[in-house]
C-alpha cells in the first residue's frame with residue numbers, strides 16, 4: 001500500500017491512501033449534501049420542462065458528469081454543442097421555441113426563456129420584478145469581492161452611459177494615440193520577419209492601456225503594474241465570487257472576506273490611484289471655481305456624479321477599478337476572438353484594408369470616420385455573433401414576491417434565476433442564414449445603402465436577435481466605448497500588420513466554462529509589418 005509522507009495530527013502513524021480516500025469521500029459527501037439542500041430549498045420549478053436528466057437528483061448526476069468530463073468536453077473545436085451543458089440548452093431551444101425550460105446548474109436550476117415575445121418581456125421588466133442587479137451581484141458576490149458601496153449604488157453605469165459616451169468624439173485622438181503606442185510597444189518588429197506572440201496577453205496589454213487612457217489618463221495607463229492588476233482583479237473577482245457562492249450564507253460574513261481579493265487589490269491599486277484622486281480633491285478644495293484644467297477622464301466624470309460616502313478618495317479608487325473590471329476583460333476576450341478570426345478567415349483582410357484606407361484618405365482618423373467603416377463594424381458583429389464571450393444573455397432573478405407572470409400565463413416563482421440562450425439565438429438558421437459559417441461581412445451586407453446605412457445592423461444596436469451586449473433596460477452602457485475602441489484597434493491592425501497562426505495551424509479551440517466562452521488564452525499568433 002502506498003504510504004503518504006503525511007502524518008496524522010496526533011502523531012505517530014503515517015496517513016495512508018485509504019485515509020485520504022475516506023477523508024475525500026467525507027468532504028465530497030458534505031459538499032454534495034450541501035449542494036442538494038441548497039438546490040431543494042430553491043423555488044419549486046417542477047412544472048417547467050427539464051433538459052438533461054428528468055429528476056433533480058438525476059439531473060445533478062448529469063451535472064457531475066459534465067464537470068468530471070470537463071477535460072474532454074469543455075474544450076471543443078466546433079461549437080459548444082458538444083458539452084453537456086450546452087447540448088441541454090441547444091436541445092431545449094429546439095424543443096421549446098417561444099417557451100420556458102430549465103437545465104441543471106451546479107447548485108440551482110437555470111431557467112431559459114426563448115422566443116422574441118417572452119425575451120422582450122424579460123428585457124423590459126422593471127428591476128423590482130426581474131432584477132439584473134441581484135442576479136449579477138449574487139453571481140459576483142459584489143459586496144464582498146468589489147465593495148458594498150458598489151453593490152448599493154451602481155451610479156457608475158449612468159456615468160459610463162452619459163459622460164463617457166458623450167466624450168468619445170473629443171477623446172478619440174487620445175484613444176487612437178494609445179492604440180498606436182501600445183501596438184508599437186507590444187509588437188517590436190525588426191525588419192520583415194514574423195514575430196510570434198502570446199495572443200491573449202498581447203491583446204490584453206493593448207486593451208488595458210487604451211481603456212485606461214480614457215479612465216485614468218497618462219502616465220498611469222501605461223504603468224505595467226497597474227495594467228496587470230486590472231486584469232488580475234477581473235479574474236480574482238470572478239473566482240472569489242464562485243467560491244463565496246459555495247459557502248452557506250451563515251458562513252459568509254466570516255469566511256468571505258478571507259477569500260475576497262478586495263483588500264489585497266485595493267492596497268496595490270491605492271499606490272497608483274490614491275495620489276491621483278487625492279490631488280484632484282485637493283485642487284478642487286483649493287482652487288474652487290478656478291480649477292478649470294480638470295482632466296477629461298473617468299475619474300473626473302465619477303467625481304462629478306458621486307455623492308455622500310461615494311465621494312471620497314477610497315470610494316473613487318474602488319469605483320474606477322470596478323469600471324475597469326466591467327470593461328477590460330470583456331473587451332480583451334472579444335479582441336482576442338477577433339484576432340483569431342482574422343487569422344482563421346484571412347480572405348477578409350483585403351476588403352477590410354481597402355475600406356479603412358479609403359475612409360481614412362477622405363476623412364482621416366476620427367470617431368465619425370469609424371462610423372463609415374461598415375465592414376470593420378460588421379466583422380466585429382460577426383465575431384461576437386459567432387463566438388461571443390458568453391453563451392447566455394439577459395441574466396435576471398425574479399424578485400417580485402408573488403412571482404413574475406409571462407404573457408403565456410407561466411409564473412416563475414420568487415428567487416428563480418433566468419437567462420436567454422444567446423448562443424442558440426445567434427446560431428438559429430431562421431435568424432441568421434447559414435449560421436455556422438463565419439461571414440465577416442454578413443452585417444455590412446444587411447445595411448441598406450452605403451449612403452444611409454441601417455442602424456439596425458451596427459454592432460452597438462442591441463436586439464432580441466443580437467445579444468452580446470444584452471438588450472433592454474440593462475443593455476451594456478459601455479458598448480459605445482467598446483465599439484469605438486475595438487473598431488479602431490481592428491482598423492489599425494488590418495492596415496499595418498499581417499497576422500497568422502503558428503505553422504498555419506487551425507483556430508485555437510474556445511474554452512467553455514459554465515456559461516463563458518473564452519478564447520484560448522495560451523495560444524500564440526504571428527504578426528509582421530504589412531508588406532506593401
Ligand code: HEM
Pocket residue numbers: 132154156157160323326327328330331334389393394395467468469470471472473474475476477478479481482
Ligand atoms: C466587448 C466588450 C463588452 C461586452 C461584450 C459587454 C457585455 C455586457 C453585458 C452582456 C452586460 C449585461 C447586459 C444585460 O444583461 O442586459 C453588460 C453590462 C455592463 N457593462 Fe458591458 N460589455 C463590454 C464592455 C464594457 C465596457 C467597455 C464598459 C465600461 C466602460 C462596460 C460597462 C458595463 C456596465 C457598467 C454594465 C452594467 C449595466 C447596468 O448597471 O445596468 N462594458 N456588459
